[in-house]
Amino acid sequence: MKILISLLYLLIATISFAKQTTEISGRITNSQTGEPIFNVSIYLVGTYIGTTTNEDGYYTLKIPTGKQTLKFYHLVYNKKEIELDLKKDSVHTLNIELEEIVLQLGTVTVQGKRDITTSNYIINERSIKNMPALAEPDIMRAVSFLPGIVQYSDYNVELNIRGGWSDQNKILYDDVEVYNPYHLFGIFSAFNLWTIGEVQVWSANFPAQYGGKLSGIVSMKSKPQSSKPFTKLNVSLIMANLALSRKFGDTFVMFAARRPYLDLLMALVGQTDMLLRMYDLNLKVSHKFSNNFAADLILFASNEGGTFDEGENNNKSESDSGNRVIATKFNYKKHQLLFSFFRNLLDGKDNTSFANNKFDDFNVKYFTELIYDNHRHQFGANYQYLHAIYNWNMKTVLAEDDFLKLNIPDSLYKISKFSNYSIWFDSKLFLSNTIQLGVKNIFYYGNNTTYFSPGISFEWHPHSKYRFTIGAERNYQFTTTGISTSNIFMVGNPIFILDKPISANIYSIGNKLNLGGGYNVSMELYYKNYDRVVKLNNDFENYPNFIDGSGTAYGIELFLEKRTGRVTYQINYSYLKTSYKFNNKNFNPSWNLPHTLKGLLGVMLGKTWKFNLSLIYRSGALYQKAIGYYKGIGTNAYEDINKYEIWRLEDHLIFDKDKYRFNPYWRLDISLRKQYSNKYFDWELYIQIQNITFNSNALEVYSTKYAKSTIINGKPGDSAYLPGLPILPSVGVEFTF
Amino acid sequence: MINILRYIIASFLIIFLISCDDNPTKTQNLKYNVALAFVIDADSLRQKALLTSVNSVDDEYSEYPELIDSAYFYVNNIKLSYSLPDFTKPYSRNHYYNYYSDSLYLQPGDTLNISIVKNDINIIGKAIIPGEVTITVVGRTISWTTSTNAYYYHIEIENEARTFVWETATNHLSVTIADDNFIQDEYKIKITSFDKNYFLYYEDRINQSGIEGAYGFFGAVNSTKIKAFIN
Numbered sequence: 001m002k003i004l005i006s007l008l009y010l011l012i013a014t015i016s017f018a019k020q021t022t023e024i025s026g027r028i029t030n031s032q033t034g035e036p037i038f039n040v041s042i043y044l045v046g047t048y049i050g051t052t053t054n055e056d057g058y059y060t061l062k063i064p065t066g067k068q069t070l071k072f073y074h075l076v077y078n079k080k081e082i083e084l085d086l087k088k089d090s091v092h093t094l095n096i097e098l099e100e101i102v103l104q105l106g107t108v109t110v111q112g113k114r115d116i117t118t119s120n121y122i123i124n125e126r127s128i129k130n131m132p133a134l135a136e137p138d139i140m141r142a143v144s145f146l147p148g149i150v151q152y153s154d155y156n157v158e159l160n161i162r163g164g165w166s167d168q169n170k171i172l173y174d175d176v177e178v179y180n181p182y183h184l185f186g187i188f189s190a191f192n193l194w195t196i197g198e199v200q201v202w203s204a205n206f207p208a209q210y211g212g213k214l215s216g217i218v219s220m221k222s223k224p225q226s227s228k229p230f231t232k233l234n235v236s237l238i239m240a241n242l243a244l245s246r247k248f249g250d251t252f253v254m255f256a257a258r259r260p261y262l263d264l265l266m267a268l269v270g271q272t273d274m275l276l277r278m279y280d281l282n283l284k285v286s287h288k289f290s291n292n293f294a295a296d297l298i299l300f301a302s303n304e305g306g307t308f309d310e311g312e313n314n315n316k317s318e319s320d321s322g323n324r325v326i327a328t329k330f331n332y333k334k335h336q337l338l339f340s341f342f343r344n345l346l347d348g349k350d351n352t353s354f355a356n357n358k359f360d361d362f363n364v365k366y367f368t369e370l371i372y373d374n375h376r377h378q379f380g381a382n383y384q385y386l387h388a389i390y391n392w393n394m395k396t397v398l399a400e401d402d403f404l405k406l407n408i409p410d411s412l413y414k415i416s417k418f419s420n421y422s423i424w425f426d427s428k429l430f431l432s433n434t435i436q437l438g439v440k441n442i443f444y445y446g447n448n449t450t451y452f453s454p455g456i457s458f459e460w461h462p463h464s465k466y467r468f469t470i471g472a473e474r475n476y477q478f479t480t481t482g483i484s485t486s487n488i489f490m491v492g493n494p495i496f497i498l499d500k501p502i503s504a505n506i507y508s509i510g511n512k513l514n515l516g517g518g519y520n521v522s523m524e525l526y527y528k529n530y531d532r533v534v535k536l537n538n539d540f541e542n543y544p545n546f547i548d549g550s551g552t553a554y555g556i557e558l559f560l561e562k563r564t565g566r567v568t569y570q571i572n573y574s575y576l577k578t579s580y581k582f583n584n585k586n587f588n589p590s591w592n593l594p595h596t597l598k599g600l601l602g603v604m605l606g607k608t609w610k611f612n613l614s615l616i617y618r619s620g621a622l623y624q625k626a627i628g629y630y631k632g633i634g635t636n637a638y639e640d641i642n643k644y645e646i647w648r649l650e651d652h653l654i655f656d657k658d659k660y661r662f663n664p665y666w667r668l669d670i671s672l673r674k675q676y677s678n679k680y681f682d683w684e685l686y687i688q689i690q691n692i693t694f695n696s697n698a699l700e701v702y703s704t705k706y707a708k709s710t711i712i713n714g715k716p717g718d719s720a721y722l723p724g725l726p727i728l729p730s731v732g733v734e735f736t737f
Numbered sequence: 738m739i740n741i742l743r744y745i746i747a748s749f750l751i752i753f754l755i756s757c758d759d760n761p762t763k764t765q766n767l768k769y770n771v772a773l774a775f776v777i778d779a780d781s782l783r784q785k786a787l788l789t790s791v792n793s794v795d796d797e798y799s800e801y802p803e804l805i806d807s808a809y810f811y812v813n814n815i816k817l818s819y820s821l822p823d824f825t826k827p828y829s830r831n832h833y834y835n836y837y838s839d840s841l842y843l844q845p846g847d848t849l850n851i852s853i854v855k856n857d858i859n860i861i862g863k864a865i866i867p868g869e870v871t872i873t874v875v876g877r878t879i880s881w882t883t884s885t886n887a888y889y890y891h892i893e894i895e896n897e898a899r900t901f902v903w904e905t906a907t908n909h910l911s912v913t914i915a916d917d918n919f920i921q922d923e924y925k926i927k928i929t930s931f932d933k934n935y936f937l938y939y940e941d942r943i944n945q946s947g948i949e950g951a952y953g954f955f956g957a958v959n960s961t962k963i964k965a966f967i968n
Binding site: 630 | 766793909952
């Protein structure tokens, strides 16, 4: 029945209504330089009629006659609105000059597209570059400054979006999902900023084409094709980064590579106990075969390796892990076909010291869009084949090391496979000039079961500066890491394929107000209930074995930004309450930090100096407080000296069941940049300092006893106070040719 | 316009100020000053319990919790005897309990009630002995029937020469030996069923399980042993 209703809806949705139209064309240029602007979005207000400029800045658009308002949007230019009164059979030419937003300091959000609603942000590459960074500008760290998003540990860029596990986020690189997108225990994300043109983030109202996750979507699109050659070299104290793009006729090539030299320096001074390496490579080749047909080849590899001393015997263990992406995308008119292969691997070279895990995600995706005056419809189909091999044999101390916290069995060999078919639609309809309705649904078919993932949204914009949105949706997710608990550090998590998906419903209500003068303010409320979530059971024999649970998350987000002028800033406050229930017991995850206040500030000093500041103030992390201890019969059979006695004497700690929190944590970061130019290239010198007051970000208490003696040594309150990020000035220089 | 902005910024500040967390780091008093560790083993003649004091973590020098003697310790009205443990051999089977009984005759499904009284100590508890299981072996897979009142199973195997010893725990009803060092041989197989009290303590490390009036736990286990050739 549901399928019939949906088919009927699709039929109705494709009916268009004929109207008298005329054609308008023109060229859009930079008001200061006169250069043409590529990729400007142009559309008629209150309709879905729109287009974008080509590389020479030209556009052509068929629009209904009569009074119309045309809007011009671009990520790095101030938007413009033009009112027109168009008559039939006349030639209309409209050339526009747009003013470039030079600064992009102190805010990470931009309003580059008309579809941006609440729970949805676009981040500009320039903003990320200017933010104070930990040596290297990082996209995920920039995303963590958005409302409702928690980066629990300063050393781990895993994100918890609106109370969700970090594995509930879909991280997309040119529409290919990248799992475990992290470098060096999570300190950096795997993406090179200089290859990215736009980052879009959703925390609700997910587009149907990006379905399949419960909490968030971070979609990164590589830089748009430009005929202007681009070369960027960034050299910092720890890393070198090269990115370049060129256009040869109808072929566009983009290449980027980066690598830290910490391991080389350590080896040089004889410190070989733990050598960590990483690199990432990006290659994109695009070719335009005709005006209607183009194809992309996308290659991406991120890798880290390590050489670790294994102690007494002076053995060394090697490991490599990372991600590989090979994808081809074909665009024919409004049709898009994507073939992608993703591999996430953890490779303990000798199979004795680390998890070996290969996770493959093969996808074929079809996408098309139908646009009419007052309604637009996106349709797609997807075949996904997941294949995972879990193979490890961990016999060294590494497995027991609290530092890595690998909650996995010592040895395992298992293969999992899953085929998932889905078709979807996502439609938007203008019911009137001020009211827009959104309807979507995804039909999944996998493991002989069908799942429906519907969603509805309602938007009301009674004034061009005000927008009110309500949304409700149901989402499914077919994979989980199971052990991703936002630790201080992270290692590449095994990704498990679920027999039965986890699911959640999200309800959100929000509004946005443009106050003029570059000021925007928004407020949003949300409620998320998890029908089913899972966590790994402490049952290694049937590993991976999951316990079913449920949960809720709700919160409020307030956001204020000033986007123009020499001083720009944004402030946001998020309230979050999240809890999960397993075995009829509630627990609050570590990222349940009720209050978070985040701020960014940018100041342009003269024409060449830029000062940026970021501030985070948030609730202290939860911990369990040990209040007493006693001697009792033990429970842990695996550590027993006498293998035949499963209960033996050991220390027991008594925990206070009240919820304790560390002191609130706050962190202040700054950066200062000075730009120089000569006739061959521009270069920028920067110095950035993270956590300038060196505050401690206490996250956990180690309430462990010491097995050496039968006396608890020290106070069980012995805390693993993680020192804040070191006050390490990261100095570097960027060259742009 | 400026007024609106002021109002918005003031609202932010007010929300921020009223939302600051309390930081309850004060020391919490212990609810009880005594702890019990007592697992009834239906497979054993001797039942052993350990009753100790609880030390506060705020003590400057943490010391060994004291043994509690002279308590009236009953299980289903049968009094347990006191025995001074020898903690110099902490891993020796018989030296880490201070109360015991050789007079308890136990059957699967029996409900056991404990009562421990001394001065201000008053502990009560209840546990049910899990049922026995029937074990079958096919290849390297060991399966067993459900044990009534059991929540978890501990599996141990060893051959006569003890050249291969293996153990694991699960909430399922079968395990497969997946160890590269496995040797085909005749094995002693022991499946131990944990009751709910002991399982909850084992799994979640909760402060109290199956008792009132003290920290610790009172649980029951039952074991089934067979000999079988595993290939």
